[in-house]
Amino acid sequence: MNRRHFLLSSAGVAATGLVEAPLFAQGRGGAQMPNGPLPPAIAALTNRVSGVKPITIAERQERCNSAQTLMAKNKIDAIVITSGTSLVYFTGMRGGNSERLFAWVLPVKGPAFIICPVFEEERMRELTGNVPGGDKVHFYTWDEHENPYALLGKGLKDAGLATGNIGVEEQTKFAFSDGFAHALPAAKIVSATPVTAGCRGMKSAHELELMKLANDITWHVYEAAWKSLTPGMTTRDASALISAAYMKCGVSGYASVEVDEFSALPHGSIKPQTLKEGSIVMIDDGCTVEGYQSDITRTFVLGGKATDKQKQVFEIVRKAQAAALAAAKPGAPCEAIDIAARKVITDAGYGPDYKFFTHRLGHGIGMDGHEWPYLVRGNKQLLAVGNTFSDEPGVYIRGEFGVRLEDDWVMTENGGEMFTPTSKSIEEPFAV
Incomplete structure (x- = not known):
């Protein structure tokens, strides 16, 4: 709304x-x-989008490549996106913004990974058809009683990024951003806007x-x-x-x-x-x-x-x-x-x-x-x-x-x- x-x-x-x-x-x-009946001027309108081409996986991969270039330029070691328009922009995935942490994480080098609840993994894997890397995307999952934020640290460590600047988009819930900060005391939480807006602003x-x-x-x-x-x-x-x-x-x-x-x-x-x-x-x-x-x-x-x-x-x-x-x-x-x-x-x-x-x-x-x-x-x-x-x-x-x-x-x-x-x-x- x-x-x-x-x-x-x-x-x-x-x-x-x-x-x-x-x-x-x-x-x-x-x-x-x-x-x-519709007024004649409106009744005369016709479908304009039947042949429109959707954004392709290859285009999303180019976006991820551009994001990694901007991350290196802005000294950001990884970006974390939990929901919203930027998630769709980079991955094609559309998800709700609930209290449970779901995150797509793109390191400055190498493939992205996903953090999600165990019971959501199968559904989320179905959605990775539009995600660059497809079924090769690594999932870090958590059960309801576990701390999901620690998985960000594990995923970054596995990517060779135990510390550094972690970019969080401005639309991210405070609870998520705060959770990342407490789980990664050796890292610094910074704005991901130079990367997300930097990519999305260039059409x-x-x-x-x-x-x-x-x-x-x-x-x-x-x-x-x-x-x-x-x-x-x-x-x-x-x-x-x-x-x-x-x-x-x-x-x-x-x-x-x-x-x-x-x-x-x-x-x-x-x-x-x-x-x-x-x-x-x-x-x-x-x-x-x-x-x-x-x-x-x-x-x-x-x-x-x-x-x-x-x-x-x-x-x-x-x-x-x-x-x-x-x-x-x-x-x-x-x-x-x-x-x-x-x-x-x-x-x-x-x-x-x-x-x-x-x-x-x-x-x-x-x-x-x-x-x-x-x-x-x-x-x-x-x-x-x-x-x-x-x-x-x-x-x-x-x-x-x-x-x-x-x-x-x-x-x-x-x-x-x-x-x-x-x-x-x-x-x-x-x-x-």
Whole structure:
């Protein structure tokens, strides 16, 4: 559950006293789905992912090789990953994050090994089909009464690494990290981010292909939704319609929808909202293709008749988005992108600093919707070819409306390149 999904959780909805519109019914996974024929623009969408190629074992082996190169460069003797996106990235294994320790450990040299409960070994061995090294991966197992953390020390000793710097990913539970530290007093627990983010931040041609497809699907789903939204729908109705559109495209996706004064809250509100003729509508989020994310935001006026102020703010945000992309050059610091966009907005009278543009310019994106590196003031990390980001400036006028434009892009040798067409105007958001 991400920050936006939380706003539409059952607990959040119950707190509002919101009653579902009869136009929509509960569908697969508890999602609200259209009850009856789909609007023509959404009905016309087709499956886009039937021929998509998944990530191969060979690609995962290349990732492990790159990780070991970065480990040597950063003086990290092994990395320990217990669950989550990085586990999938390197191994293809998907596991829950329970209180029982499961860990995939990659030493700086040699093959990886796995630590898991005895009763889970057979199941985990079934999952090693996508793991580099396959059935040659060594398992260290522990019974329920035993200390699993000591097995990390044994595995490292067997790999010739009795002491050293052990990299732990930032998403790791404190209990696990603390257990490693107590079990390995001669070792030093350090951040594995230089390795995990260092690998995941540099997208391969195959990864970019998947991300481009995810973004293209989202763009077309949003366009179909724009053609299908009508006055009287609630924002939950609109989100359900978009979910149905993603299903037509063969993917899992979601969108938060905010209206009028609630569009001035960057991540929206749980309060009931209804679309009206002339409403400012903000749609945000994306879909997943083979584990790779899109994240697009469009802001438009329902009915296509904007006020002069709305047009003016939209144009300021559009210019800020363009300025950010123009500042994207290999070797430029990440913060330069934020600075370029913020200057446009401040110079237009919507400053200073975070007064109206209340968040950073963007975030890295890939297998996670938000991941390293981040486009924010103070981040001196240099942009590199293969980095992928969101570009999402906004102006939020509390009590009135907000405008945010978000598109995803890749850093190329020649500069930043958007995955999808940008928004032309607040009245024609999908005109190219």
